[in-house]
Amino acid sequence: MLKIKNLHKSFENLEVLKGIDLEVNKGEVVVIIGPSGSGKSTLLRCINHLETPKKGAIQISSTKVDAEKSNKKDIQSLRRETAMVFQNYNLFKNKTALENITEALLVVKNMTKDEAKEIGEKLLVQVGLKDKRNSYPSTLSGGQQQRVGIARAMALNPQIILFDEPTSALDPELVGEVLNVIKELALNNITMLIVTHEMGFAREVADRVIFMDEGYIVEQGIPEEIFTNPKHDRTKKFLNKIVNK
Amino acid sequence: MNINFEPMFMLEVFPRILKYVYVTLGIAVISMFIGLCIGTLIALIRIYKIKGLNSFMKVYISFFRGTPLLVQLFLLYYGLPQVIPKLAEMNAYTAAFIGLSLNSGAYMSEIIRGAIGAIDKGQMEACLSVGMTSWQGMKRVILPQAARVAIPALGNTFISLLKESSLAFTLGVSEMLAQAKMAAAATYRVFESYLVVALMYWMITIVFSYIQGKIEEKLSKAY
Numbered sequence: 001m002l003k004i005k006n007l008h009k010s011f012e013n014l015e016v017l018k019g020i021d022l023e024v025n026k027g028e029v030v031v032i033i034g035p036s037g038s039g040k041s042t043l044l045r046c047i048n049h050l051e052t053p054k055k056g057a058i059q060i061s062s063t064k065v066d067a068e069k070s071n072k073k074d075i076q077s078l079r080r081e082t083a084m085v086f087q088n089y090n091l092f093k094n095k096t097a098l099e100n101i102t103e104a105l106l107v108v109k110n111m112t113k114d115e116a117k118e119i120g121e122k123l124l125v126q127v128g129l130k131d132k133r134n135s136y137p138s139t140l141s142g143g144q145q146q147r148v149g150i151a152r153a154m155a156l157n158p159q160i161i162l163f164d165e166p167t168s169a170l171d172p173e174l175v176g177e178v179l180n181v182i183k184e185l186a187l188n189n190i191t192m193l194i195v196t197h198e199m200g201f202a203r204e205v206a207d208r209v210i211f212m213d214e215g216y217i218v219e220q221g222i223p224e225e226i227f228t229n230p231k232h233d234r235t236k237k238f239l240n241k242i243v244n245k
Numbered sequence: 246m247n248i249n250f251e252p253m254f255m256l257e258v259f260p261r262i263l264k265y266v267y268v269t270l271g272i273a274v275i276s277m278f279i280g281l282c283i284g285t286l287i288a289l290i291r292i293y294k295i296k297g298l299n300s301f302m303k304v305y306i307s308f309f310r311g312t313p314l315l316v317q318l319f320l321l322y323y324g325l326p327q328v329i330p331k332l333a334e335m336n337a338y339t340a341a342f343i344g345l346s347l348n349s350g351a352y353m354s355e356i357i358r359g360a361i362g363a364i365d366k367g368q369m370e371a372c373l374s375v376g377m378t379s380w381q382g383m384k385r386v387i388l389p390q391a392a393r394v395a396i397p398a399l400g401n402t403f404i405s406l407l408k409e410s411s412l413a414f415t416l417g418v419s420e421m422l423a424q425a426k427m428a429a430a431a432t433y434r435v436f437e438s439y440l441v442v443a444l445m446y447w448m449i450t451i452v453f454s455y456i457q458g459k460i461e462e463k464l465s466k467a468y
């Protein structure tokens with residue numbers, strides 16, 4: 001469903017992605033782990049072209065974008081096939097919780113107000129924020145904001161949802177409520193690519209875990225394998241550090 | 246010491262000048278509106294770094310901020326028609342509108358550009374991530390938030406415009422200051438006449454500052 005081929009990305013002289021090949025199947029939950037600066041977030045942000053890759057190809061369903069000859073229209077359709085949940089939520093600050101969810105439905109999918117509202121309200125119920133429909137992001141807690149962020153991503157009914165460290169900015173006591181929402185999505189067979197530092201969560205929710213370091217995918221496999229029996233030294237070192245923290 | 250001040254005369258001049266408040270307000274409001282359009286357009290050109298236009302706008306802003314408004318008005322009204330005879334048809338009001346709009350537009354473009362720059366980058370990224378075009382994101386998410394940031398500074402620009410509209414007098418526009426000058430010339434009560442007009446400008450700016458405060462209060466409540 002998602003196919004990434006030989007993806008390269010550099011910032012100035014720093015090469016952050018050094019040739020990533022990755023496939024994600026429909027309904028699969030893939031979790032990416034790895035040390036800071038390993039390129040996890042950049043990889044995610046290249047998939048919807050928030051960062052422009054230097055080289056390589058990204059394909060989602062029938063939309064294929066080659067980095068070297070990408071045009072606006074291709075990028076647009078790539079973005080319409082994906083949705084992203086950000087580390088800092090990035091809710092539209094001038095819009096209420098409900099409007100955050102309906103905005104793209106109205107503007108991108110050209111739905112009527114009633115249709116969009118119906119979907120928006122259903123999703124708010126699903127993430128447990130029915131009574132916050134008219135609240136602005138500034139009045140919501142981090143956990144609540146992130147749940148709206150997830151609802152906003154789901155509203156588009158994308159092929160894949162990209163989670164960029166969705167709980168890293170949260171107070172520890174709010175992490176659980178967000179992870180629970182994501183776990184529920186996983187049960188509903190929604191395709192997800194998740195960058196996270198929550199190892200317990202990764203282990204629980206992932207169909208496949210990918211370990212990245214220094215711009216490469218070092219190793220990947222089912223969570224059991226990666227967490228209990230990693231093959232590479234770098235993976236072992238990383239997991240040791242995390243576990244012993 | 247003999248003080249020669251006649252407050253009663255001020256009451257006589259007051260209605261005469263009051264009749265011309267609409268000219269002052271008209272010039273300020275219309276220049277503000279046109280200037281705001283120019284300013285937004287320039288800000289967008291500079292943010293999107295539209296080739297060619299971007300450097301031109303930098304020169305435009307530099308010129309209008311770097312020369313006195315009075316000189317700009319003289320250039321426009323007295324100077325340009327000599328070079329381009331067709332412009333001789335332009336009347337003093339029009340020249341005042343154009344001059345003040347171009348000038349305030351230059352200032353406001355910087356205010357708006359700064360306000361847009363102050364909006365967190367993540368807001369536009371979120372717009373793009375849900376499939377909006379960058380223009381849709383600008384229109385529906387960035388500009389409304391930037392407007393809130395810019396309102397205090399734009400309010401100040403408007404108050405400046407109210408006062409600067411008095412320069413239209415030098416082009417021969419019959420506005421408040423022109424009336425005060427005529428009253429002064431006709432009666433030799435110079436101090437009283439100009440004091441009346443000064444107090445009227447002051448009153449108007451107080452009223453608009455109050456309105457500005459109310460708008461800011463309302464905007465900060467919204468979210």
